[in-house]
Amino acid sequence: MKSFKYIFVLFFLASLASCSSGSGNWGWYVIDPTTKSGLANIKFLIGGFGATILLSIIAAFISIILGLVVALPGFSNNFFLRSFNRIYVEFIRAIPLLPMLFWVFYGLPVIFQSLGLKIEIDAFWGAVITLAISDSAFTAEIYRAGIQSISRGQREAAQTIGLSQFQAMRYIIFPQALRRILPPLANQFIYIVKMSAFASVIGMQELTRRANEIVVTEYRPLEIYTLLILEYLVLVLLISFAVRWLEKKLGSNESNSN
Amino acid sequence: MKEVINIKNISKYFGKFKALDSVNLNVLKGQKVVICGPSGSGKSTLVRCINRLESHDEGEINVLGHSLTDNRACLESIKSKVSMVFQQFNLFPHLTVIENLTLGPIKALGVSKKEANERALYFLDRVKIPEQAYKKPNLLSGGQQQRVAIARALCLEPKIMLFDEPTSALDPEMIAEVLEVILDLANDGMTMVVVTHEMGFAKKAADKIIFMDDGKILEENIPSIFFKNPKTNRLKKFLDQVLNY
Numbered sequence: 024m025k026s027f028k029y030i031f032v033l034f035f036l037a038s039l040a041s042c043s044s045g046s047g048n049w050g051w052y053v054i055d056p057t058t059k060s061g062l063a064n065i066k067f068l069i070g071g072f073g074a075t076i077l078l079s080i081i082a083a084f085i086s087i088i089l090g091l092v093v094a095l096p097g098f099s100n101n102f103f104l105r106s107f108n109r110i111y112v113e114f115i116r117a118i119p120l121l122p123m124l125f126w127v128f129y130g131l132p133v134i135f136q137s138l139g140l141k142i143e144i145d146a147f148w149g150a151v152i153t154l155a156i157s158d159s160a161f162t163a164e165i166y167r168a169g170i171q172s173i174s175r176g177q178r179e180a181a182q183t184i185g186l187s188q189f190q191a192m193r194y195i196i197f198p199q200a201l202r203r204i205l206p207p208l209a210n211q212f213i214y215i216v217k218m219s220a221f222a223s224v225i226g227m228q229e230l231t232r233r234a235n236e237i238v239v240t241e242y243r244p245l246e247i248y249t250l251l252i253l254e255y256l257v258l259v260l261l262i263s264f265a266v267r268w269l270e271k272k273l274g275s276n277e278s279n280s281n
Numbered sequence: 282m283k284e285v286i287n288i289k290n291i292s293k294y295f296g297k298f299k300a301l302d303s304v305n306l307n308v309l310k311g312q313k314v315v316i317c318g319p320s321g322s323g324k325s326t327l328v329r330c331i332n333r334l335e336s337h338d339e340g341e342i343n344v345l346g347h348s349l350t351d352n353r354a355c356l357e358s359i360k361s362k363v364s365m366v367f368q369q370f371n372l373f374p375h376l377t378v379i380e381n382l383t384l385g386p387i388k389a390l391g392v393s394k395k396e397a398n399e400r401a402l403y404f405l406d407r408v409k410i411p412e413q414a415y416k417k418p419n420l421l422s423g424g425q426q427q428r429v430a431i432a433r434a435l436c437l438e439p440k441i442m443l444f445d446e447p448t449s450a451l452d453p454e455m456i457a458e459v460l461e462v463i464l465d466l467a468n469d470g471m472t473m474v475v476v477t478h479e480m481g482f483a484k485k486a487a488d489k490i491i492f493m494d495d496g497k498i499l500e501e502n503i504p505s506i507f508f509k510n511p512k513t514n515r516l517k518k519f520l521d522q523v524l525n526y
Binding site for chain 2: 177183187
């Protein structure tokens with residue numbers, strides 16, 4: 024199965040390349056590294072990696088912390104804390120990413136302004152905030168599922184050896200849940216990388232925005248968007264490998280007797 | 282002798298189901314009480330009410346002079362003084378045996394790490410598995426795991442030990458090694474309440490045997506009378522079944 028993926032990719036590339044020599048539909052010259060303009064275009068397109076990666080990592084980092092902050096009150100005995108968890112998750116999960124991005128980038132500054140605050144949101148931070156908040160509802164649910172998957176007996180045993188609720192979470196429940204949480208969290212990171220493409224809409228110079236800009240000047244959408252897709256493919260495959268490796272590493276230590 | 286557990290007229294509901302129905306029970310310091318009865322009779326629920334894993338709906342439970350309520354101070358005062366051993370052991374799989382044993386004393390009782398370690402090794406020795414201290418629980422047999430669980434409970438130096446069917450999840454040949462450890466504790470004067478189907482153990486260890494059915498205590502007696510002269514037909518039938526097969 025694994026090798027199948029690569030064979031498919033190679034086949035796909037080969038078929039594209041063969042088109043370029045034949046009919047006149049393809050114009051790979053726009054990204055031909057042997058020509059001066061092609062090389063410049065490639066450099067410009069690949070230059071978006073940094074922004075896409077930075078944006079994704081910061082957003083994922085915030086989302087992982089925010090998700091936990093949202094998930095934990097869901098286990099409280101306090102009705103209001105539990106309600107906060109449910110309302111946050113249901114509400115944030117219901118907002119499509121693009122409208123939320125518009126709201127944060129164009130709407131939020133209006134609120135700040137009317138409050139007399141001098142806070143400006145540039146495209147980068149607008150995208151980070153939106154991706155992080157939008158994703159945090161999902162990470163919160165991942166935490167919840169992981170924590171709930173630890174048997175009730177573990178909680179009871181923690182209680183009978185005198186641990187407080189917080190200590191039980193800190194020393195017993197969470198360390199065990201973490202192993203089950205990591206793979207879906209990593210999966211969520213892939214999702215963030217892909218969704219970061221929306222940041223192009225508010226003018227952030229990441230992979231997709233740069234592709235759009237070249238398309239506008241060169242009128243070669245097929246070639247450039249093909250390269251764009253491959254750029255995301257490379258990123259996601261790299262993350263996939265890292266996740267596999269992580270899962271294997273954790274799996275070898277897995278020692279659940281209950 | 283001092284009364285350490287006093288249960289007055291407690292009832293407990295799970296939805297509409299009455300799991301406990303006006304149960305009364307006294308346990309004196311050093312006493313060993315065995316609770317038996319068919320499954321679903323409320324034995325486990327009763328024991329779990331004593332350390333507040335379940336809360337009772339009516340009546341009053343007094344443990345070591347504290348009336349059990351949801352009050353935090355009350356829970357604080359009985360926590361770790363009433364220890365429990367579960368049917369499914371409930372060891373912490375991500376920690377080694379010795380970490381299982383020292384976590385409670387260090388985090389809940391504020392004992393120093395060194396002292397907690399010494400205490401843990403002492404009790405591991407007592408349950409006869411000192412050589413397993415640095416392994417993960419899943420490498421141990423069921424009987425060994427349950428003995429670790431008993432040692433973990435003992436590390437808190439509890440005043441009362443509760444056992445909720447400690448041998449029900451074990452292979453037959455491992456039951457003996459666990460019962461031996463519990464008997465040893467009993468001879469040492471520990472106050473204990475044991476839910477079990479092991480009638481041989483009950484005969485040997487119990488000061489008092491309680492028979493429950495439908496959330497009620499039907500009979501309560503010393504072992505010699507309990508087994509020879511059951512008063513109710515329900516107990517007669519129950520004993521026929523557990524003793525004959």
